[in-house]
Amino acid sequence: MRFKVALLSLTVLLAACSSHSKNQKQADQEGKAPAPKGGFLLDREHNVQPLFGDFAGNPAADRFVDMMVQKHGFDRAQLQAVIGQAKKLDYVLRLMDRQAPSYTPPTGPNGAWIRYRNKFITPDNVPNGVAFWNQYQDALERARQQYGVPPEIIVGIIGVETRWGRVMGKTRLLDALATLSFSYPRRAEYFSSELETFLLMARSEQDDPLDLRGSYAGAMGYGQFMPSSFKQYAVDFNNDGHINLWDPVDAIGSVANYFKAHGWVAGGGVAVPASGQAPALENGFKTRYTPAMLQAAGLVPQGSLEGNQQVSLLRLDVGTSYQYWYGLPNFYVITRYNHSTHYAMAVWQLGEAVGKARSNNPF
Template sequence: MRTIWILFFAFLLSACSAAPQPKTDSAHEIEEKDVAYADSYYANQEVQQFVEYMVTTHKYDRDILVKAFSSIEKREQVITKSDNQPEVITPYYQYATRFLEPYRIQKGIEFAQRNRPWLLRAEEEYGVDWHVIVALLGVETAYGRVTGNRDVFTSLTTLSFDYPRRADYFRSELEAYLLLARREGWGLGTTNGSYSGALGMVQFMPSNYLKLALDYDGNGVIELWDSEIDAIGSVANYLRRHGWQRGKLPFVSASVANIEPIADWVNKGRKPEKSVAQWQQLGVTPSSLVNGQAGLIGLRTAEEEVSYWLAFENFFTVMDYNPSRRYAMSVLELAHRIKAGAED
């Protein structure tokens, strides 16, 4: 009996002291890895060609790109969001409500008060009215409060290779993002922004971030998520570079005698179409004495009401930031209310 117990304990000791066996992939685990690779973007031949382009044209590190594209998959909600932009499907009187709420106006006034010296400097240097700079930041991200929580690399890749309608545009922005990430030292997949890839409190697309973002506070770093000063300078720089005219009105309200003969001219194009004198000959009367080239804007300001404005170059410059008349009018109306509140 004693011999049996001795043999039993010897067995236990040998089992406990045996060297652990190296872990091997089960068939199931290997299958999961194969599926993960098959679903990843690097399995896409177009992506592989794009990687070769980045390596050849920009001397990008191939291993970084292969690893990055192998780790992400198509994000369906990005495509859905791109097809349902509120500026496309929502009438102005509903669209503008969220931007003209008292809270956003008050926060704009507070933003202006704490950044007054920098706003006045930007206005002097770039010719852009300080309250327009503030309002644009207010509409874009509520002054930096809502900058987006989607991985920009995944979003831009999805839109580049699975959104044919604008694939060329987003592929150029993906290229710019990769160059920007390398310049700024960002890890791919570590930068959050909007569903369309816009960055920071200014919501610059990567190409604009590369060309127009400024280190306005002079600390050696361009920081458009946390630096209100860099954001101020960058917005002013953007608007000036896109044609903002110092001291010019963006629009004036107008009355229209008969809309039917000129209906095709309402909300047409991205630039002023006719002189004010020509509009007057067509029955459009501006609310104040103005001249120059203008476009005719018509927006639904109530369920059964359309209001009209003569819009000048500065209005269309704001549209360069976002090609929506509803957007531009919201920015400029918010700017007016912030200025009025700050001067009280």
């Protein structure tokens, strides 16, 4: 992943912050006007070469380049050379539009949770999780000790996100983020911030932004971090001097750090099954009930609530009926990774299934 092209080499990018006197000397030698703050040179007519490529003439792209030059000291010509190679991907726009389809609640149970769960917890998939855990058990145990997050949760996250590195996405991240920044007005502000952080990451880690690949929405590596999550939570867990989310050890430490930062309770449970039904109560990971309120509605926990006086009410559609659970604080923490009850339950249950299979078949 080391930076291979001269377009955004560390030398060029740092040169954007060179002193005025150095720019003046260069300008005198080249017969050009002095460089303004930002570190690029204008020609004698004070005209900057326009952006080329798929985003040529795109006002959002032009504004983005201006911002990166003024705010972060990027060399304008070099940055334009990179943005100019970004491709507008129509399939990315189509996929983003499908992320918020119209939803009509079912009139009764239809097995939605079973279908979702069966995407991940399968006889073929679980052994792959065992193999991943066995291969990286030292890093997983170190993450438990340092961050308090058990291997089951980290293995579950990476399993659900990328099948333990088998499906990390093939879209060039520069293309995805540029497309969504400059050609998707509905969320342009968010993705422009992600593109900004992505380019800063490439500069600081000496990665080639033209090489890095991930999801169509810009998620990266084993744990599918967005660039903003990289900035806040990614760590150099293999101690090689670089943060690389495509390295499984760095990914393990980064996922664990993410969970700790979001309030993971070391040694705490995740969810407790309930007996009974509570069709009149609102459910979901955002709900908050006292155990007494749920008991009054007819629910009884089938395990310890660990003294928690506030829990969420989770409802899973198992086909012929609904299954209710008490969500503990750690369940809510999992939803900080993806805001979905199904997602959080799948992460937890996949990790548990892998842990059980590993215990039954020690290597």
